[in-house]
Amino acid sequence: MSTLSRRRGRLSPYLLILPGGLWLLLFFAVPIFQLGVTSLYDPSGSLEQGYAMTWAFGNYADALSQYWPHFVRSLVYAGIATVLCLLLGYPLAYAIAQKSGRWKNLMLVCVIAPFFTSFLVRTLAWKTILSDNGALVGFLRDVHLLDASGRLLATPIAVVLGLTYNFLPFMVLPLYANLDRLDGRLLEAANDLYASPARAFAKVTLPLSMPGLVAGTLLTFIPAAGDYINAELLGTPNEYMIGNVIDSAFLVRLDYPQAAALSFILMAAILAIVFVYIKRAGTDEVV
Amino acid sequence: MKGALAVAAGGTLAACGTEGTKQSEASCVSDDLSSTEKKLAFSNWPQYMDVDEKDESKRPTLEAFQSSTGIQVTYTEDVNDNDEFFGKVRNQLANCQSTGRDIFVLTDWMAGRVIRLGWIQKLDKAAIPNVQANLLPSLRGRSFDSGDEHAVPWQSGLSGIAYNGAVTGEVRTVDELLTRADLKGKVTCLTEMRDTMGLLLLSNGHDPNKFTEAQFDDALEKLKRAVASGQIRRFTGNDYAPDLAKGDIAACIAWSGDVLQLTAENEKIQFVAPDSGVMLWSDNMLVPNKATHKANAEKLMNYYYEPAVAAELAAYVNYICPVQGAQEEITKIDPELATNPLIFPDAATLGRTKAFMALDEAQERTYTQKFQQAIGS
Numbered sequence: 259m260s261t262l263s264r265r266r267g268r269l270s271p272y273l274l275i276l277p278g279g280l281w282l283l284l285f286f287a288v289p290i291f292q293l294g295v296t297s298l299y300d301p302s303g304s305l306e307q308g309y310a311m312t313w314a315f316g317n318y319a320d321a322l323s324q325y326w327p328h329f330v331r332s333l334v335y336a337g338i339a340t341v342l343c344l345l346l347g348y349p350l351a352y353a354i355a356q357k358s359g360r361w362k363n364l365m366l367v368c369v370i371a372p373f374f375t376s377f378l379v380r381t382l383a384w385k386t387i388l389s390d391n392g393a394l395v396g397f398l399r400d401v402h403l404l405d406a407s408g409r410l411l412a413t414p415i416a417v418v419l420g421l422t423y424n425f426l427p428f429m430v431l432p433l434y435a436n437l438d439r440l441d442g443r444l445l446e447a448a449n450d451l452y453a454s455p456a457r458a459f460a461k462v463t464l465p466l467s468m469p470g471l472v473a474g475t476l477l478t479f480i481p482a483a484g485d486y487i488n489a490e491l492l493g494t495p496n497e498y499m500i501g502n503v504i505d506s507a508f509l510v511r512l513d514y515p516q517a518a519a520l521s522f523i524l525m526a527a528i529l530a531i532v533f534v535y536i537k538r539a540g541t542d543e544v545v
Numbered sequence: 546m547k548g549a550l551a552v553a554a555g556g557t558l559a560a561c562g563t564e565g566t567k568q569s570e571a572s573c574v575s576d577d578l579s580s581t582e583k584k585l586a587f588s589n590w591p592q593y594m595d596v597d598e599k600d601e602s603k604r605p606t607l608e609a610f611q612s613s614t615g616i617q618v619t620y621t622e623d624v625n626d627n628d629e630f631f632g633k634v635r636n637q638l639a640n641c642q643s644t645g646r647d648i649f650v651l652t653d654w655m656a657g658r659v660i661r662l663g664w665i666q667k668l669d670k671a672a673i674p675n676v677q678a679n680l681l682p683s684l685r686g687r688s689f690d691s692g693d694e695h696a697v698p699w700q701s702g703l704s705g706i707a708y709n710g711a712v713t714g715e716v717r718t719v720d721e722l723l724t725r726a727d728l729k730g731k732v733t734c735l736t737e738m739r740d741t742m743g744l745l746l747l748s749n750g751h752d753p754n755k756f757t758e759a760q761f762d763d764a765l766e767k768l769k770r771a772v773a774s775g776q777i778r779r780f781t782g783n784d785y786a787p788d789l790a791k792g793d794i795a796a797c798i799a800w801s802g803d804v805l806q807l808t809a810e811n812e813k814i815q816f817v818a819p820d821s822g823v824m825l826w827s828d829n830m831l832v833p834n835k836a837t838h839k840a841n842a843e844k845l846m847n848y849y850y851e852p853a854v855a856a857e858l859a860a861y862v863n864y865i866c867p868v869q870g871a872q873e874e875i876t877k878i879d880p881e882l883a884t885n886p887l888i889f890p891d892a893a894t895l896g897r898t899k900a901f902m903a904l905d906e907a908q909e910r911t912y913t914q915k916f917q918q919a920i921g922s
Binding site for chain 1: 561562563564565566567628629631632635639661662729730731736772777778779780784787788791792793906910913914917920921922
């Protein structure tokens with residue numbers, strides 16, 4: 259009896275992993291393997307004729323040499339959007355967590371509410387906001403921040419603004435969860451020891467919120483780098499990101515090996531950036 | 546578990562490359578259960594079916610078909626984009642599996658591709674006498690389906706130029722569209738290569754139905770210059786319509802039916818068929834392999850080729866009606882529509898229309914590659 263229960267005890271972690279593990283195996287590991295294999299197919303094959311497996315590592319070099327500007331652009335846009343999200347999101351999360359009192363739940367709902375509509379609809383709404391004949395552009399023209407024929411839509415600014423807007427909740431929520439647990443007594447202690455509010459923030463709040471900050475920046479940067487809807491709807495061909503290229507390679511050009519190679523390069527680039535970032539941020543425990 | 550094994554097996558198979566995806570009548574046989582199952586699954590583009598003015602969930606012509614034949618039609622508007630839809634069904638059709646659809650509607654060139662791949666069932670001509678009798682002569686024997694055995698046009702349309710008169714003066718030619726200074730940054734072209742490149746080839750005096758690679762490259766150069774100079778703002782699907790209405794776009798390459806609907810709301814928005822020529826295209830009903838209600842599908846095709854039914858549909862949809870005799874019928878509904886050259890083009894307009902030539906796989910690949918690069922991806 260006792261051996262049986264002990265055995266069951268030893269098995270239980272595996273049983274707990276099983277459903278999630280199977281799910282990941284089926285819907286992540288197998289497709290990733292297939293994608294990896296596809297990226298090495300002979301690029302001269304086609305859907306109609308089939309593809310031969312030739313370990314064509316050259317696909318990676320070709321993809322990179324042809325589309326490196328799109329990679330750079332994706333990382334730059336996603337980087338700027340992440341910084342903007344942080345600048346907007348940190349004070350907001352702090353206010354909700356520490357200062358909102360009975361409005362806390364309502365404010366949280368307001369942050370999440372945009373998710374009730376589709377990503378696409380939210381992005382299309384920005385087309386109206388930034389429209390050449392809209393109030394915003396009209397105002398900017400009146401104060402001469404834009405010249406008479408200037409526009410916001412179909413510019414890099416529009417794409418970055420769209421990314422910032424769409425991914426802001428991913429920054430706010432982890433920061434909120436973290437700042438909500440901030441122990442007010444630590445700030446009082448800092449205060450008692452004559453720390454200025456700025457110094458208390460720099461020495462107490464900011465370091466303690468690092469896990470939330472790192473999680474927030476990652477959750478913002480990673481999907482933003484792979485996004486293509488914002489560039490497609492708010493940009494021009496000159497703002498297309500790597501997601502647009504992958505979309506076109508998979509669906510329009512039907513160049514599956516190149517599409518797969520591009521996807522892997524993007525994954526590798528993001529992984530590399532994330533690793534360096536986490537090392538620097540020194541909070542391995544959050545990942 | 547069986548699924549997991551199958552997927553894993555697929556993974557190992559993929560490691561040695563993939564087979565071609567062509568099917569043939571011999572390699573992929575479909576059963577027809579129409580005699581016992583009064584059902585039909587029909588996938589179409591959005592806003593391509595007449596709806597009741599008072600109750601948009603009602604579709605008068607389709608409901609009349611259901612009550613007269615007893616066939617239950619599941620009508621789904623899930624074709625938004627040819628390429629995207631191809632991506633949706635290609636795995637099933639390549640492996641001779643059912644897509645769960647008995648009819649889907651694709652544009653000429655994509656219809657040509659799936660027919661070329663052997664993914665479409667041959668129709669029984671005896672079962673569609675109305676189509677035999679009433680299909681417009683200019684839509685017969687098209688190069689991608691020369692025997693008219695697979696594809697039946699649902700609606701046709703023109704690709705030309707549209708402009709918003711509130712923002713700019715009339716735009717008559719493709720060259721004006723691509724170079725006129727007052728249009729800078731306010732022009733869009735279509736992501737559909739056949740439409741955009743067809744019009745550009747025509748503007749260079751070349752025939753989209755018969756062109757050389759050098760001529761294509763010439764036209765593409767022209768497009769690239771317009772992208773580089775900032776003349777062209779974006780490449781779009783249907784989404785140019787709201788931008789044109791708002792005036793963010795002054796002029797664009799557009800589809801006739803969309804523009805007709807915009808004109809109805811704002812007369813300043815006009816469709817122009819450039820003198821150099823316009824592109825004519827159709828969206829075609831196709832019965833994919835393993836669809837199990839082919840006879841029911843043929844009944845529906847036959848039904849929509851009755852002139853009275855076609856007229857009712859055309860009065861709502863505003864694209865070119867491919868059915869002869871519908872023009873006489875539509876006068877009973879709205880005489881103005883009967884004389885609208887964008888719904889019932891006269892011989893002169895039809896004479897200026899061109900279709901894009903059918904491409905084989907290698908050509909399709911080369912040209913698509915070049916075009917996609919020019920439009921930024």
